[in-house]
Amino acid sequence: MLLPEEPRVSRLLFIPLVLALVTLGACASVESREKGRAVRVRLDDGVLATAQEGERHALLIGISAYADPSWNGLRYAAKDADDLGRVLADPARGGFRSVTVLTRPEQTTRTSVLAALQALEARPWRPQDTVVVYVSGHGSLARDARGELQRYLVTSDTRYRDVAGTGLEMATLEQALERLGSRRRVLVLATCHSGTGKSLLPPEVRDELSHLKASFLPQPLEAASRASLVLSASDWGEAAREDDALANDIYTHFLIQALDGSGDRNRDGAVSATEAHDWARRNTWAYTEGRQRPSAQILEVGADPVLLSGTLERPGQPEVFSYSARLEGFTLKVDGHEAGELPGGVVVPEGRRRLELRKGGQVLWEDTVALRSGERRELEAFLRPMVDGPKRTVTLGAGMLGFLDGRSREQVLPAAALAGVGLGWEGVLLDGRLDLWVDVAAGQGSQSLRLDPGGVVPVRHRTLLLGVALGPTWTWGRLNFSTGPRVAGLWLQRSFQLDLLDRDERYVTAWPGWMAAVSFRFTPVWVVEARTQLLWAYVPVDGQTRTVGFGGLMLAGGYRF
Incomplete structure (x- = not known):
């Protein structure tokens, strides 16, 4: 080959853990009544020694009687609060330092409930303390002073024709808990606002909802509290139920059952808030034959467990969990064997395990993961690079x-x-x-x-x-x-x-x-x-x-x- 005569050149160029547990309670019928965010936890010996240093306190409110006859009386709302209070106060189960139960009409007015919340705020809370607030009663919807549709708790003196002026806005309860010095906070709202039975709606709100294409609002009416875990006894637009055979709200019945020890999924000796919800969710779904679908919304979860019953005796078995709505109905397989359905948590044997996430015969995600005793791994942490990215x-x-x-x-x-x-x-x-x-x-x-x-x-x-x-x-x-x-x-x-x-x-x-x-x-x-x-x-x-x-x-x- 001959050399070219000339070169050619050109150019180019929890943290704090705050839990809100929302359960939807009971609405009336003949035989049954219906009621209207990548966390990794390793419980070492040091954590086991300090996880229960704080005290546990509870405020439980059951509203069965109402001054306004437009609200039908509830059979089990007060009993739900009493039954839950006995479990939490039992030294062998909840071991709570104090449990306050308010069920009489004069104790459950709007003013009395706000006073009880203010009394909670006045306590000298420490970050390691646990506080549970449970309310069972009617729920409703109404427009606030800004004209926005909000959820309301119907207190014993709430007037049907003036829900916004005489009821207690749900956001007020959430904000009251946020102001506490404790970082282990659980809010249980055994109410609903589906528009029937226990959750009657003002005529103008009922008329507005009837014109929606969906049978009910498809999502919460206000954002959940910052850094909170919101667990619901039924999905949005559904009514939770109470049952004569159980003599309780169905979800609350299984929640109490979980606190008796049945909900200790990872066998560490204690029942956490998420374990109790998962037990109640799965049993409520089965009991109602799928008519009531408990759900969860996780905004932020820290590594500090919120224990509602029992005592941490040992590091628990490894767990994998997800409460993401987009993963609802997916099945988690471990080493080729079906381990559980989402949302919720699944116990996984310790060691290197092959995990698969399936739905309708198709694999969404699979990977080999090393898990150790005491770990809790959020599935979203594994899936986030695939679902939300990586890009x-x-x-x-x-x-x-x-x-x-x-x-x-x-x-x-x-x-x-x-x-x-x-x-x-x-x-x-x-x-x-x-x-x-x-x-x-x-x-x-x-x-x-x-x-x-x-x-x-x-x-x-x-x-x-x-x-x-x-x-x-x-x-x-x-x-x-x-x-x-x-x-x-x-x-x-x-x-x-x-x-x-x-x-x-x-x-x-x-x-x-x-x-x-x-x-x-x-x-x-x-x-x-x-x-x-x-x-x-x-x-x-x-x-x-x-x-x-x-x-x-x-x-x-x-x-x-």
Whole structure:
């Protein structure tokens, strides 16, 4: 090959844990009545020794009788509070230092309930103390002074025609607990506002709701308290139920049953608020044959457990849990065996376990996770890189780039070793259907080229490659395949080392091409990939500029974030 006469040059470029437990209580019928946010916990010996240092206190309010006859009397509201109070006060179960139960009409007026909450605030609370506030009674909806629809607790003196003026706004209860110095706070609202039975609605509100396409409001009317775990005895728009055979609100009955010890899922000797809810949720669902669906909303969960019953005697078995609404109905498998249905928590044997999240026969997520005794792992922490992201992947790799035809590799430029870095963005175009990749790689080396005439000539070469590609990605489990068009810029330099000639040549060119890649996910964040590219470029060959083909292969490891 003859050397070109001239070089061609151009340019390119809990924390504190606060729990709110919302249970929906009972509405009347003949035989039964209906009632209207990645946490990892490791309970070491030191935590076990200090987890119960604080005192436990409870305020339980059961409102069965109402001054306004428009509110029908409730059979089990006061009994719910009394029954729960006995469990919490029992030294062998709840072990609460104090349990105050208010059930008489004069104790359950709006003024009396607010006074009881103010008395709680006046206590010298410590961060490690636990406080439980439970209210069972009517719930309703009404427009506040700003004209916004809010939830209200119907106290014994609430007037049906003036709910907003005489009832107690649910947000007031939540705010009262937020002001306490304790970081272990549980709010249990055994009320509902489905519009029937125990949750009658003012006529104007009932008329407004009747014009909605949904049977009821699909979401809470106000945001939950900051840093809170909201657990509900029934889903939004459903009525919770009380039952004559149980002589209690159904959810409250199973909640009490959980505190008797049945809810100690991880066998650590104590029953936490989430364990009690999970037990009550699953049994309520079964008892009502699916008509009542307890739910949960987690905004923030810390590592400090809120214990409602029992004593921590040992680190519990590992647990995996999720209360995310988008995971409702998914099944969690452990080592190929079905372990439980979400939402809720599942006990997992200690050690390295294969977890799968399935629904309708399809696998949403799978991974091998190492779990130790005493750990609680939130599924959202595993899924977040996949569901909410990750949206980017950075890779480091090495490979080769060279002419596709052997004659050019021998007489123009040998295959060049490259090292480079890449960055990919997932789902950036066409509503998430196309990914974008940008990469840069560089390499250098030396080799003897055979020139005709001229014999063998030693030459040093340097390569710099910058590329952009766009295309879709298909996923099969952990395996991904991507392909699409690519545009690349190439800078080449050759230095000939002859006795009579010491000359450098530089080429800068850009060309179109195509890329294809296969990647494998070891974990939700760590991947390996093989990426190949075919490119067409204009390069001086034999004194003439002509189109030649380039091919490249890169092997890389990456981190998704």
